[in-house]
Amino acid sequence: MQADSEKVKKRYNRIAPFFDALEGFLEGIAFKQRRKILWSKVKGEDLLEVGVGTGKNFSFYPPDIRVTAVDFSQDMLREARKKRHKNKVSVELVLMDVQSLCYADNSFDTIIASFVFCSVPQPIKGLQELYRVCKPGGQILLLEHVLSSSTIKSAIMNFLNPFVALFFGANINRQTVKNVQACGFEKVLVDPASSDTVKIIQAIKQ
Numbered sequence: 001m002q003a004d005s006e007k008v009k010k011r012y013n014r015i016a017p018f019f020d021a022l023e024g025f026l027e028g029i030a031f032k033q034r035r036k037i038l039w040s041k042v043k044g045e046d047l048l049e050v051g052v053g054t055g056k057n058f059s060f061y062p063p064d065i066r067v068t069a070v071d072f073s074q075d076m077l078r079e080a081r082k083k084r085h086k087n088k089v090s091v092e093l094v095l096m097d098v099q100s101l102c103y104a105d106n107s108f109d110t111i112i113a114s115f116v117f118c119s120v121p122q123p124i125k126g127l128q129e130l131y132r133v134c135k136p137g138g139q140i141l142l143l144e145h146v147l148s149s150s151t152i153k154s155a156i157m158n159f160l161n162p163f164v165a166l167f168f169g170a171n172i173n174r175q176t177v178k179n180v181q182a183c184g185f186e187k188v189l190v191d192p193a194s195s196d197t198v199k200i201i202q203a204i205k206q
Contacts (some may be wrong), residue, residue, distance in 0.1 A: 004121035005097060009073055011169035012053075012119075016075035019054050030198065031143075035060055035114060037193050038143045038200055044109020048133065049091075050098045050126075051116030055080035058089045068108075070096035098126040103133045114143040117179070118170040127183045134205045142180070142201040147173040149196055157197075177201060 012019075039060035049057060052069035053076045061067055069091050071077050077093055084091060096102060098113075099122055111130045120126040130140050148154045154173070161173045180203050181188050191200035 005072065005099070008119055008121060008169045011167075012073040013075040015168065016054065016073060016079050019076065019079070020056070031115075034143055034193060034198060034200055037191060038112065038114065038141055041139070041141055041202060042110050042112065044135075044138065046108045046110075046135075048103070048108040048111045050101075050111065050113045050130065051119075052077070052080055052091075052093065055083040055089070057112075057114060058083060058087060058091070061089065061091065067091045068094060070094045070098070070101070072097040098129060101129045101133055105132050106135045107133045109135055109138045110141060111138070112141040115145060115170070117142065117176050118145045118172065118174050123174060123176065123179050124182060127179055131183050131185065131205060136205055138205050140180070140185070140201075140203040140205070142176065142199075142203075144176040144199055144201065145170065145172050145174065146176050146197055146199050153196070172197075 035057060039057065039062070042062055045065060047065055047067045049067065049069040052071045067090065071080070072095065074095055077095055080093055083089070084093065098116065098120055111134050117123045117126060134140060147157055157173045161171055165171050177188065177190060177199055180201055185203040186206035187204040189202045191202065194200050
């Protein structure tokens with residue numbers, strides 16, 4: 001796991017200065033509205049964002065809520081710190097791997113991530129960590145790329161995945177809904193605004 005994590009980390013460190021530009025087109029036409037839907041579901045006083053990246057979600061942070069945001073790429077965090085300073089965002093930024101969170105059990109009301117579990121080397125281990133640090137009655141909110149349910153599309157995505165993962169560090173063929181369902185949550189809901197390959201997932205901890 002350590003070797004895989006280091007490989008992914010190096011890829012994200014490499015593309016960090018250009019990350020927003022690389023995803024700018026898709027962000028505008030496909031992702032921004034889904035981020036709004038995702039963040040509209042936030043509740044509670046203590047929030048953890050995992051995989052904060054360059055801080056793309058800063059503009060969606062709700063007021064009067066304590067936000068901690070982590071990422072395992074120091075260069076992505078460097079970009080996020082610049083954005084935090086420029087936009088005067090109230091958030092604690094921490095260098096940390098979602099597969100090994102340094103927080104106590106039952107710490108956060110809501111844990112949120114957008115396009116993160118496509119790049120986590122051991123996604124179920126990361127999701128189990130989210131379950132652990134989520135308070136009883138709390139929730140996990142995810143916006144994720146997933147493998148298409150179409151036989152033809154999924155075959156194309158599986159073919160392209162090694163190339164996408166090599167250059168961008170992200171996998172486009174993960175089955176994240178099934179992974180979340182395997183982690184012990186009381187309810188796992190998929191928002192109707194989801195598409196075939198981009199899902200808005202809400203998981204409730206009992």
